[in-house]
Amino acid sequence: MMIDFYEHFPQLKVELEETRSFILTQVTLRNKEIELALNDMILSGGKLLRPAFFYLFSSLGNKEKQEADQLLKIAASLELLHMATLIHDDIIDDSPLRRGTASVQSQYGKDIAVYTGDLLFTVYFDLIAETMENSGFLHKNARAMKRLLLGELDQMKLRYNPNNTVKEYLCSVDGKTAELFALSCLEGAYFGFSSEQTQQLAERIGRNIGIAFQINDDILDYTSNSSALKKPVLEDLCQGIYTLPLLLAMEQAPEIFLPFMNKKQTITIQESAVVAELVKEYHGVEAAFHIATNYTNKALQDIRQLPESVEKQQLLHLTRNLLNRNN
């Protein structure tokens, strides 16, 4: 999957392969069982989107001043933070699959998953401590990580609540997904020695891409099938996480949806499938796609303001691709 996705970005592909190899060297553990679980996860074909945006933004800057080793470690830190949160999310969600292979918690139990996620936090943290001293970015990372977790906690608090609003949804997404995309782009611009203006644009672009990405992801939960998505569909719905397509469909006809929502945890898989059909019937998917497109367009507009370069074209290309994906 990864190789296809970056076929038009040969330089980036090399950088991401290097990032992945480097991450593998960072998770050598005396506990071989966990090392294996992490290796599986690393090699199972994630797109390394956060390192990808980081690298594209770094290449907009002053290449003479850049240090390849520093950039590699920062790219890896972003993916490691993402992986750590994925592992902990899967504990919460009780998710059996992740990237098409068994999640750490389904394979080894919640216990090991808690510590494995924590271990990745320490690796992440060691890498940024090594590469970001005196930049103010250690604090920025801590703040981003905190917002990310608060976004997850917000989402949990809103579970099985049929009165969720679109605003609450967007606030949670801004934390749990957009924050790390924003940080990735900002760090790329900063550690690539771009101008202040590019740095500001980068953070905003990352945030809008992140929101669009998450909405798109939530749409796929309604439109995809399990084999393409490589994770169970309608997972969120069964777990009481009401995402944008459902929230928008409900605005059209609350009386149709409320009887299902009021079943809360007792909703069956069959009923969930009915709700999913209703979401499409009441144009929830189209409306969500429309909002995602707005965020993508904001990002594209900002990208167009970046200094002219090959990388700018690649950013436009990659950002457009990301919203047309079906997995």
Next chain:
Amino acid sequence: MMIDFYEHFPQLKVELEETRSFILTQVTLRNKEIELALNDMILSGGKLLRPAFFYLFSSLGNKEKQEADQLLKIAASLELLHMATLIHDDIIDDSPLRRGTASVQSQYGKDIAVYTGDLLFTVYFDLIAETMENSGFLHKNARAMKRLLLGELDQMKLRYNPNNTVKEYLCSVDGKTAELFALSCLEGAYFGFSSEQTQQLAERIGRNIGIAFQINDDILDYTSNSSALKKPVLEDLCQGIYTLPLLLAMEQAPEIFLPFMNKKQTITIQESAVVAELVKEYHGVEAAFHIATNYTNKALQDIRQLPESVEKQQLLHLTRNLLNRNN
């Protein structure tokens, strides 16, 4: 409990109260439910041992060079890291009680406990990023945190294994408990501007205190009752964690213990109580106490080598007290 424990250390008591108040200010969250859970945990009377040793070692140094604000934040960081690992440990252990009040996971569920622990990691991390740049201690912290987690993972891997050795036990304890004590003492010496020699002694003293402390804790699991200990007794045994008193008793008469151990997860509470009696009968508690005393004596011997001062006497006093506690 805390107030009694430090009654002979008025200066330290003030510093620890300040540390606790500061920690409270650091866990102000928009999620009030979790804020409350954390406040309960902070106010429920932990001894703040790691900040205590940190402060005692810092006061051996050059007081004119010290910055009160920096010391306060580092003291808090040590307790926050400890709290984060406690919360995650309780998920693994399924522990209903912590410090005499309901554990975060038993009160709010594993889901919230995972993220709450993660949140404390970010607060910890932000504090050390703020106070330790350019000291090499960010890396030392990441390494300590990694060892701590590997110690926990080692312990999990050894569960329900009747062939555990004393060496494996001590190796796990060295990671899961002693590492953070060693770091606390070392950071006290370093950020208090002590000599290199004192720093080296500090780390070793902390490590030996940590090992003695954990052995003592494991002894209490066999000798204490639930109300004094404020957590369920024989918890470790039921969960397949075979600690030093049991391992030493088993060495005396494996044939007596093995039939029980071979029951693994199916051991009943009644059978656990029988094992606990056998552990005492075969002098497992005394033998463990003997080993703990050896570690304490090593620590006391090193403390005596520290520069002469009031604080040195306090360190001797506190270290001796710690091994005679019954809760």
